[in-house]
Amino acid sequence: MTPDGQRWISSRPAFLLPVRVLSRLFRRLFLTGLVALHAAGQLGFFGEVQNLADRHAFLRYLAPLRRKNWVVYAKPPFAGPQAVLAYLARYTHRVAISNRRLVAMDERGITTRYKDYRQDGAARYQTMALAPAEFIRRFLLHVLPKGFHRLRHYGLLASASRKANLARIHDLLAVPQPVTVQAPAGEPAPEPWRCCPCCGGTMIILEILVGSLQPRAPPPAAKPTGRWVS
Numbered sequence: 001m002t003p004d005g006q007r008w009i010s011s012r013p014a015f016l017l018p019v020r021v022l023s024r025l026f027r028r029l030f031l032t033g034l035v036a037l038h039a040a041g042q043l044g045f046f047g048e049v050q051n052l053a054d055r056h057a058f059l060r061y062l063a064p065l066r067r068k069n070w071v072v073y074a075k076p077p078f079a080g081p082q083a084v085l086a087y088l089a090r091y092t093h094r095v096a097i098s099n100r101r102l103v104a105m106d107e108r109g110i111t112t113r114y115k116d117y118r119q120d121g122a123a124r125y126q127t128m129a130l131a132p133a134e135f136i137r138r139f140l141l142h143v144l145p146k147g148f149h150r151l152r153h154y155g156l157l158a159s160a161s162r163k164a165n166l167a168r169i170h171d172l173l174a175v176p177q178p179v180t181v182q183a184p185a186g187e188p189a190p191e192p193w194r195c196c197p198c199c200g201g202t203m204i205i206l207e208i209l210v211g212s213l214q215p216r217a218p219p220p221a222a223k224p225t226g227r228w229v230s
Helices: 019-039 047-053 055-066 081-092 132-140 162-172
Strands: 102-106 109-115 125-130
Touching: 019 055, 047 055, 109 132, 125 132
Parallel strands: none
Antiparallel strands: 102 109, 109 125
């Protein structure tokens, strides 16, 4: 949407983000991170590159890298955008560990199941016992500090102006308003659970299965009687 809110600028059909700009952004963040690690004394240099321990020598070494074109490889997802959303949702809408990975709690501590990606086949799935204090410490590493949000919306979806922005975008794109099906006069509105999640229509009850009853199944085929004649 243009800054004045009067026009919508469409992108190319296969466009998500400018890969060239992303490459330069990644280059800057990567090299800035290296400089910060060097300043904190967290990089070790040995052998032929031992002279890079000096700050000025290290900066001279990085200078040509700032002028090179870094390549960021971007491609459409194999299974479509839904697969990407499902993958990211595991990190944004779930806790640090799921209940099914908790195996046991005994005198050894808390036993959990994990994946060792260096192994193949059944050996990849292993278990690990942790003391309660260590398990709690690792779990709390995934808890955000006070005041931080796990998800934050920016731009057109920023919380302060999202409603007005989406309404204006719908107007610019001439998006039809959703059709609300009204119940006939004198007829109660259908319960929410009777609305189809796909089309919004009212679902029809064919049969109600009581908890103590089993669903009906086709009768078993009759066993053949008599002799076989060849």
